[in-house]
Amino acid sequence: MKKLLLKIGINGVALWVTTLVVSGVAIQTDPGAPDATKQKVLTVLVVAVIFAAVNTLVKPLVQIATFGLFILTLGLITFVVNALMLGLTSKICEHFQVRFHVDGFGSALLGALVISVVSIALNAMLPDDVKR
Numbered sequence: 706m707k708k709l710l711l712k713i714g715i716n717g718v719a720l721w722v723t724t725l726v727v728s729g730v731a732i733q734t735d736p737g738a739p740d741a742t743k744q745k746v747l748t749v750l751v752v753a754v755i756f757a758a759v760n761t762l763v764k765p766l767v768q769i770a771t772f773g774l775f776i777l778t779l780g781l782i783t784f785v786v787n788a789l790m791l792g793l794t795s796k797i798c799e800h801f802q803v804r805f806h807v808d809g810f811g812s813a814l815l816g817a818l819v820i821s822v823v824s825i826a827l828n829a830m831l832p833d834d835v836k837r
Contacts, residue, residue: 719827728807729809767786788817
């Protein structure tokens, strides 16, 4: 349970950084809302849970389906798969009226790259006993 919460927290921070860095990835809030910060934090947490679910349930199936491309591209297809997972997260959020949006595949690709870098950096900073 602790590991799952840690993963969601890291996903949340990585998604938040991505919305700051990549212009095509955004968390939309009501302009002038008195609790805009609270809305953003709650939205980031919900998106992080959805993103974790997509990465846990859908990503392995896509990786199995693209195994040949993985070998052929020496693993570079991973960035495309990650971008597709971010795009799928955006579509799921849209369906459930969560205010998270990715503009297109280019934004998703860049966003997936930022999420990967931030996640790797955050995981590297964790002590080994917390990772287990």
